[in-house]
Amino acid sequence: MTTNILEMRSITKTFPGVKALQEVSLGVRRGEVHAICGENGAGKSTLMKVLSGVYPAGSYDGEIYFENELVEFKNINDSEAVGVVIIHQELALSPFLSIAENIFLGNERQKNGWIDWNATNLEAAKLLARVGLKDNPITKITEIGVGKQQLVEIAKALSKRVKLLILDEPTAALNDEDSAHLLDLLLHLKSQGITSIIISHKLNEIKRIADSVTIIRDGKTVETLDMAKDEISEERIIKGMVGRDLENRYPHHTPDIGAEVLRVEDWTVHHPTDHSRVVIHGANINVRRGEIVGIAGLMGAGRTELAMSVFGRTYGHNISGRIYKDGVEIQTRSVSEAIGHGIAYATEDRKRYGLNLIDDIKRNISGSALGKLAKRGWVDANQEYAVAEGYRKSMNIKSPTVGAITGKLSGGNQQKVVLSKWMFADPDVLILDEPTRGIDVGAKYEIYTIINTLAGQGKGVIVISSELPELLGICDRIYTLSEGTITADIPRDKATPELLMQYMTQEQD
Amino acid sequence: MSAPVTPVAHNPIGRAANYLTSQLRQIGIFIALIVIVVLFQILTQGVLLNPQNVSNVIVQNSYVLILAIGMVMIIIAGHIDLSVGSVVGFIGAIAGVLTNRMGLPWWLAIIAALLAGVLVGAWQGFWVAYFGIPAFIVTLAGMLIFRGLTQVVLGSTQITPFPDEMRALGGGFLPTLGFLGGQYETLTVVIGLLAAAVLVAAGIRQRLIRRRLNLEDEPFAWFVVKLAFTAALVLAIAFLLASYRGTPIVLVVLGLLVVVYSAVMGRSVYGRHIYALGGNLNAALLSGVKTKRVTFLLFVNMGVLAALAGLVFAGQLNLANPTNGTGFELDAIAAAFIGGAAVTGGIGTVTGAIIGGLIIGILNNGMSIIGVGTDWQQFIKGIVLLSAVAFDVYNKRRSGGR
Known part of the structure; x- marks a missing residue:
């Protein structure tokens, strides 16, 4: 069976002033693992938000066919009702509730309007078994690691009778072992007939589990590669993503120790x-x-x-x-x-520990060494501007001015702001x-x-x-x-x- | 993901409109103030802007505005202070006991009262910053503690009168230097002219510097309108005051506080640290900001400002009373939020809080003049607070916030 379970045709999504998606088409075969690749800002997540109803029908142009029927999702509930479930990069679990409560959150097992705890925990245990988790369903989310939390999310998706599972960067926060387990699980679900779409930066993972890869660049579909047909190398995928051959992924470095x-x-x-x-x-x-x-x-x-x-x-x-x-x-x-x-330390979690996301680039850069820009406790705002502007140029931070709010920059540019901040401290x-x-x-x-x-x-x-x-x-x-x-x-x-x-x-x- | 970008308009009118929309948050509140003033000027048939009433509005709201300055700083840092009303009463009581019962000279009593404010602030700052109890709880406790202590200090009676100098701080005026044309008090006119000149000069200087650095994004026309308007406003207030009894002493105090605290929040390392820890506490901590010390000092500062407000209020009433300052914390908090401070911290300005405080003050005053009862006054103030914050939230969402 190679019929398409999902067919997105000519999707165009415009935000004020910017076309995030232009005539993007995506076909996903029933029962496959379909990877979506692209640089940050290429439009992958936007496309998935269109698909899952986060951006409701009417806010974009184009058509979505799910199981050969035209669908117009007004919200996530609509898409989940037909079996399209998205798991976001930032996990959406409530930390102080149990695994079982989280699985049935918003979809509680009830009897006469009261929660049926036995059904909740029993069904949760069955779902946990399907994703290979042996933890007790009454365990609190805070007590299990990120890897297991990801599995709980999948169990939650299974509870909604998922047909098409969308995972946005599922292994970004996982170690190799947990990642491997997750990928195996996806293959296992595939054998049970569940189709998945996986957005990932990790090309080795894609190579391992994906049946086909759609590459998106600058809001447009570049190509869809069939992993089985042609021996697709990581270099081949990168070439599609960046539009050029990346001869060497690491710049040459001659140590002078x-x-x-x-x-x-x-x-x-x-x-x-x-x-x-x-x-x-x-x-x-x-x-x-x-x-x-x-x-x-x-x-x-x-x-x-x-x-x-x-x-x-x-x-x-x-x-x-x-x-x-x-x-x-x-x-x-x-x-x-x-x-x-x-000594300087640039954190692994730049959003939580690295940046003041509601403040601008220059104030973030000056943050760790404000004393250098100040006389007797007063900041020289002009010098601060000059310093930040210098880093914007030398670090190639893509923003018209250093007055831009860091929360609106892409991940790569945010990371450059964090690095600039520590370079300015000159450790x-x-x-x-x-x-x-x-x-x-x-x-x-x-x-x-x-x-x-x-x-x-x-x-x-x-x-x-x-x-x-x-x-x-x-x-x-x-x-x-x-x-x-x-x-x-x-x-x-x-x-x-x-x-x-x-x-x-x-x-x- | 790609962030929405404001479209670049090519015609000058479109560009100006775009610029104004981007500044909506900043000027929206100011426009609201003007609308309210005009509205009540009409409703009160001109009483609102009559010289005596303008003078009264300033004097009678001064203590809330002083509190609002400290409050907005605390809110920017992501905290709250519910105790300031009680501290106002407590410090008033201390000042009353020191001057009236113990016969201390007025200046010594003021110093002692401000020091008491430092201690109050240090007490609360310790629990919040170093012990890690949420400010809401610490200052809720402080609200009870200092209200209780007010009654203990006063022995459940009232103290009156206060020395003339302290009464002057609350409700007095600068000495007159004669009247221009027999109508306008000279010193007030001079102060008004000076203030307007300084405002214009500072504005031009700032623009020149920004231009030199190629930083300027403000359309020239808008710059001129803004500057002219501000200067005109200052002059108008000066002439109104000059045609009554001159400059209220507390206005001078307030003016100095606004200038100093605006500079602290805008340009000092300490001010930056407040915004940094309100915007992202963890990131501030990992950037080497001494977050505990910053928080501690914020509460000390709030204590001193609350003490100053307590002195002003007691001086104005010429009375230390167990109920002095009841509910002031709510006005100060409302002023900060109406003035654009974010509930989640990291955003807010001193001038915003002052404008927010003035909106509340003018609502109170205007509604009293036209005879609206306190029942409806409270109702309307509540609606205003809610809509101000709703407008802010709406604006943030529209501009594609996080």
């Missing part, structure tokens, strides 16, 4: 609320001037925790160990102290936590170039990343972290994905 700039010795950190739990066990790491050092670890290994505990003890409890800066022992008890010693050591998360391929290349430039200026750069190819592509040396312990220190020429993975999963006692 100098003296040691930061050394962390015997660093032990306990969990902030569960004080008996040790999150980091006696870690020893160092970075030299001009060096790019990677930290590889699975989700939950303690990468962010290690970085944040060093950066002004912003994470953890009962922290012990020593930090040396240029060979001299220092204290970093607060963020301002850490910044004062020339000696820069810790970058997932610097390219949620950023498209073209912008990633720019970020890598910036990282190289920083190292070239004699700064020590520490990069934390979930993407092994990225670490292998840009780092001079890579530490592996497993369950809070540094398990290896591997130089660039020795590092392979297999070796890293081996140390990242090394069991601790």
Whole structure:
């Protein structure tokens, strides 16, 4: 059976002043996994919002046929009623409710207007079994990890008798293990006849599970590739996304390594609320001037925790160990102290921890070193403007002025603002936590170039990343972290994905 | 995803219209104030803008405006202060005891009262900033605590009179320097002219700097209209006051506070830190902002301003009473929100809060003049608060907020 379950024809969606989608067409065969690729801002999410009724019929031009019938969804309820369910990038679960309550939220199992708890929990357990979760349905959402939460979302979709499941960047926040499990689940659902559309930046995943790929660029459909017919390579997909051959995904980097700039010795950190739990066990790491050092670890290994505990003890409890800066022992008890010693940390979650989204670019850039622009506590707004304008140009932040609100920039441009902010603070050591998360391929290349430039200026750069190819592509040396312990220190020429993975999963006692 | 972009209009009229729409949030509130003034000028058959009434409106709202300055700063930081009304009463009581019962000189009593304000603020700031109790709870407790202490200090009686100097702070006028043409008080006219000149000069200087930096996006015509209007407004108020009893002392105090606090919020590192932590507390923390200290100082500042408002109010009434200041916190909070402050923090201005406070003040005054009872006054004020914030929310949604 190769009939199309979904047919979107000539979809055009206009926002005031901008055409987000132009004559986009999409055909999805029944029972396949269909991937949608495109750079950030290409229009993928807009297309899915049109499909799921977030943008109601009438607000766009074009036609949608679902199971050969013309459909006009006025809201999400309409689309869910026929079996189209979207799972957004930011999970929409209520943290203090149980798994079962979340699954049936808005769709409660009732008896005479009262919730039927037995039916709720029983049915939830059945759905959880289908997605391979063994947790008790009365467990609170806060008590399970992001990977499991993603599965709960899918269980919730199954409860709505989903026929077409749409996942927007489902593995962006997952570690490799959870990602693999999720992808297997999609294949399993496919065998049960559930069609899925998956939006993803991760080309290896697409290659693994997708039957066909539709590439969108600048609001237009570029092409649909049949993964089975032609041996489609990652390079082939990238070419479609960016409209050019990307010969090398990582800029060339010739290390010019100098003296040691930061050394962390015997660093032990306990969990902030569960004080008996040790999150980091006696870690020893160092970075030299001009060096790019990677930290590889699975989700939950303690990468962010290690970085944040060093950066002004912003994470953890009962922290012990020593930090040396240029060979001299220092204290970093607060963020301002850490910044004062020339240490900077750019967060993995720029929206929550990196930017003031309701403020403009220039005030975000000046935020971490406002003192440099001030005399006796008064800010020189003109100089601030000049500084920000300089970064806008040199970092290629795509915005007409530095007065633009950061919340309206794309992920890549927001990340450039975060980097500019820390470059302005002019640290000696820069810790970058997932610097390219949620950023498209073209912008990633720019970020890598910036990282190289920083190292070239004699700064020590520490990069934390979930993407092994990225670490292998840009780092001079890579530490592996497993369950809070540094398990290896591997130089660039020795590092392979297999070796890293081996140390990242090394069991601790 | 691609953010909606405002279409670029090519004809000058379209461009001007676009610019004005983009400034709607800022000028909308100001237009609302003008509409309300005109409306009540008509309804009161000219009484609203008669010199004596203008003077009264300023004097009788001064303490709420002083509170609104501190309140908007607290709201920008994402907190709230419900205790200021009680603090007004408490400080009035302290000042009454110090001057009337203990016979301290007026200036020493003022200093002591302001220091008491520092302590009150430090008390609440400690619990909010360092202990981590939500400001709503801390200041709700403070509302009860300081109302109770007011009664303890007063021994459940009233204290009157206050020294002449403190009465002057609340309701007095600057000394007169004779009358121009036998009609306009000279000092007030001079102050008005100076203030207008400074406003115009500062506006032009700012525009020149922005032009030099290629930063200017304000159409020239709009700049001229705005500046001329502001200057005319200042002069009009000055002449109205000059034809009554001159400049109220509390207006001078208020003017200084507005200038200083606008500068603090707009241009100082401390002000930036307030906006930063209200906009995104975590990001501010990870940028090295000493968030606890900023919050603590905000409450200390609010304490001092509440103390000042308490002195002004007690001086004006010439009375320290256990119920002084009851409900003032609500007026101050309403002023900040009508003036465009965001409930979620990070957005708001001192001038906005002042305009918001004036809207409430003029509503009160106008409705009293035409004989609307307090029942309907409260109803209408509630509707105004609701519609001001609704307008704001609508505006944000329309401009494609997050």
